[in-house]
Amino acid sequence: MSKPDAAALVLEDGRVFRGAAYGAVGQTLGEAVFCTGMTGYQETLTDPSYHRQIVVATAPQVGNTGWNGEDNESVGPDGSANDAKMWVAGFAIRDASRRASSWRANGTLDEEMRRQDVVGIAEIDTRAVVRHLRTRGSMKAGIFSGDALADVDTLVERVQSQPSMAGADLAGEVSTTSGYVVEPEGEARYSVVAVDLGIKSNTPRMFARRGIRVHVVPATATIDQVREIGADGFFLSNGPGDPATADSVVRLTEEVLGDGTPMFGICFGNQILGRALGRGTYKMKFGHRGLNIPVIEHETGRIAITSQNHGFALEGEAGEEFDTPFGRAIVSHTCANDGVVEGVRLLDDSAFSVQYHPEAAAGPHDAEYLFDRFLTLLDKKVGK
Incomplete structure (x- = not known):
């Protein structure tokens, strides 16, 4: 050898x-x-x-x-x-x-x-x-x-001599260029537009298991393209780079929020939703990356051990309520280790997001219930 x-x-x-x-x-x-x-x-x-x-x-x-x-x-x-x-x-x-x-x-x-x-x-x-x-x-x-x-x-x-991660606009470098559809397992109950900012393959599978057809669209998608699909819900994926650079996706999110479409975001998507609700972002000292990070859901006191990968975070404090153009919102989750914001939601429950990965390949699966929570929002939209 x-x-x-x-x-x-x-x-x-x-x-x-x-x-x-x-x-x-x-x-x-x-x-x-x-x-x-x-x-x-x-x-x-x-x-x-x-x-x-x-x-x-x-x-x-x-x-x-x-x-x-x-x-x-x-x-x-x-x-x-x-x-x-x-x-x-x-x-x-x-x-x-x-x-x-x-x-x-x-x-x-x-x-x-x-x-x-x-x-x-x-x-x-x-x-x-x-x-x-x-x-x-x-x-x-x-x-x-x-x-x-x-x-x-x-x-x-x-x-x-290489460029810094702060200020890096990377979502477009990992996003799909043309879009694709992931069909549901069994009969289709709903459809969701998923903006690919660096989506992991397990995320559409989690939707598909719940009877949701997923229309994955590029990070450059416009509100007209989203409306043309006519989906029941809207999803913002994980992805790389500095969320402060993602102005076009933030504008898209604001327009979708204005339409009242149920919304769910993960990781980078949490930062995008947070920015659309008026929050700022910042670069963390060394970030959260691993499969063993505890997160507190403040409404229930529930603690989930989560999979994470982020070097940027939203500004805010645990349980903080704040005004947005779309109604009152709250910092719903924080990290038990350092208090970093791990989730936000509108108080009318029309939109929510988390900083961690409930699709969690390769685990843990403590937060998988959030996909069911989103399914409940879709049920409410159609009156089921």
Whole structure:
């Protein structure tokens, strides 16, 4: 077995972590973030919300379950899984599993990263990286191996020269270009327009299981295009980038709210709905990324362990009520760890959103009931 190429993870503040090349060999640039999920690396790597980010895994060993064709969270432009891709800019791990041991695997993680030209690094102290990012915050970074390696000053200069995640308008880079339809399981009860800001493939499946036909439309969709579909509900998906740049989607959301169409948003969609209701957004120090983040629903006191991936958040305080052009609204959910806003809703229950992922591939499933809550809004609209 040949010795892997040397590799380096370089941060914009000059910190360097040296290890071995994993996946493709070369250079990649992005924002260094850490994910606390102990499982589900395939779902993480294919989540469009991780576009332009170098993910540092806190799990000590990665690659155990290999790679399969069923667990991808990205889809092709037409909604098919054939063109599913990894959206991460790079992947940094500590210990690479020497073999894939899952019966579902049809390849290894290392092989798939090389096939998709995703540059990674292994054999670094990821605990030290995470502690550094928790202290200093998420920052620009790069992974370099093979011919891309150079002296430290040169590598740091390359890292620092890339654009910042703050101000990055990325939803259009991951969105479908033409739209597609996901048919319901069984008889269709309702239809929903879903704006693809980086939608995960499990989200339309969650709607389909409830008898909802999903019309996935591009991030550039207009109010006329949405009205032409004539759907019963409206959905704002997750996605990457700075929500402060998404002015056109905010305007679309305002127009849909004005029509009184039942609305549900997830992650980036929560920030878009919040902006439409008049709230501001800000960049978090190091964000929330993982499968074990507790969220409080203040009306019920219920706590859900949630899947999350966001580096931006809405301004607000737990239980805060505020006026909007569409009626009174409330900060409905906050994170139990740090008080970050995790959900907003209009008090007439015509629209609500959460910052976390109730579709939750690869889990947990505590928040799946929110799809049923949206179904209840659709029932009320038609008088059922």
